[in-house]
Amino acid sequence: MKTKLFYLLLLFESMTFAQISGNQVFSTNTNKSYGKQNGTSIGNTISINDNHLTMQVKVLLNEKADSFTLVIGTNQEAQTVAECNNLINKRIDGFINDIQKLKIKKENIYIDFISQTKVYDYTVGENQADEFQKGFEIKKNIIITSNQSASIEQIITTASKFEIYDIITVEYRNNDVLEKHTFLFEEAIKIADSKKDLYLKTFGKRIVGTPNASEDFSIFFPKTQYKKYQAFDTSEIETNYRNSNQNFIKKMTRKNTTYYYEGVESDAIDIVFNQSASEIGIQYVLTLTITYKLDTSL
Structure with a gap:
């Protein structure tokens, strides 16, 4: 009875975590997506010590073309x-x-x-x-x-x-790129303030002086975001010319190449605007890095 229960649990677990990856797994494209490298999210770093609090905020906007x-x-x-x-x-x-x-x-x-x-x-x-x-x-x-x-x-x-x-x-x-930048900058500031307040409260710190800030504003157009793959398995042929007086011709069947759109990875993004938009458009990413000076007298 315990054995049957064990196998039922294994079956339930495999059904619960099953997923469909699609034929894109055949892709050999080595281009790195924004914000992700070798399967590990990068960016969104936050560090705090006695002197400084440094944080990074990334926001993404999906926008239809005008x-x-x-x-x-x-x-x-x-x-x-x-x-x-x-x-x-x-x-x-x-x-x-x-x-x-x-x-x-x-x-x-x-x-x-x-x-x-x-x-x-x-x-x-x-x-x-x-x-x-x-x-x-x-x-x-x-x-x-x-x-x-x-x-x-x-x-x-x-x-x-x-x-x-x-x-x-x-x-x-898009007709109003500057407007997209302003919108993302203001949203990034809101997130940065929220994170800042949380960390100051958690670690009992206080800010002094004016923070240092830098930003990176990137625009991704669809033509740079397509990948391709060929989904097939094939056999191998070996021939020994020394034991044959006939020429050997190998004719390859044409394999279909599939192209698909893969936008900016959202794993390292704090918030994505228009995330559910199905129409392919332009992607805007703003990365804001802020360093606050902390009061060392506390």
């Missing part, structure tokens, strides 16, 4: 520069006319001329290959600003109608 800047690349080849420029402009003009139906204003679209180069090819004979100039290639980037995240996918779909496929980058922007 606008997005999308950069799309396109190119065109033709035998002459005039023909090349005419063809690429025709495609770009058609694309711009279509996306204006998505309420994208023309003043929010800019065409950036990137390059104009000669294109070369070869004529191949039986024993000789001769290089010749085939024509020209022009590359231009289309820069579009929008305040609607839902419009980005529609813009990309519209671009494909005009054989424009190169999505170079999507930049996230």
Whole structure:
């Protein structure tokens, strides 16, 4: 009976502490997240001695972007520069006319001329290959600003109608970064005061003079916060060429690569604002370090 009870307890314990890690465990990304190193939280340090009380406060804000800047690349080849420029402009003009139906204003679209180069090819004979100039290639980037995240996918779909496929980058922007900083600074001061009062009361100390303070304000954009992994197990093949007169060819199957967003680690953060926001946006982290001088006469 005791044996059965023991195994039931083990089963209950394993069910209680079970968790799902997901396929991200296959990740080999070695980038360190902010505030965490080798699985151990760092920062948020507090130290006190006879002379000084030093504390560190970290606060994080998750914020949706106010606008997005999308950069799309396109190119065109033709035998002459005039023909090349005419063809690429025709495609770009058609694309711009279509996306204006998505309420994208023309003043929010800019065409950036990137390059104009000669294109070369070869004529191949039986024993000789001769290089010749085939024509020209022009590359231009289309820069579009929008305040609607839902419009980005529609813009990309519209671009494909005009054989424009190169999505170079999507930049996230907030209009009031200084306001974000002020908000986080004021919240960090509140937390620092609370911690200070607790430690002074606990250790019977009193502050004298003016404290010394320093801060670090960091902004993390989504493009720097993505990781990747490939989830698969594979077999190994060994061959002995010395015992075979045939060539050996090993064909590898294409494995899917998964990318996922992983924002700033919150383990070393005192408070996270908009923690439950599901939309990927911009992360602001403010670290405030304050050192108070203590009254040594007590």
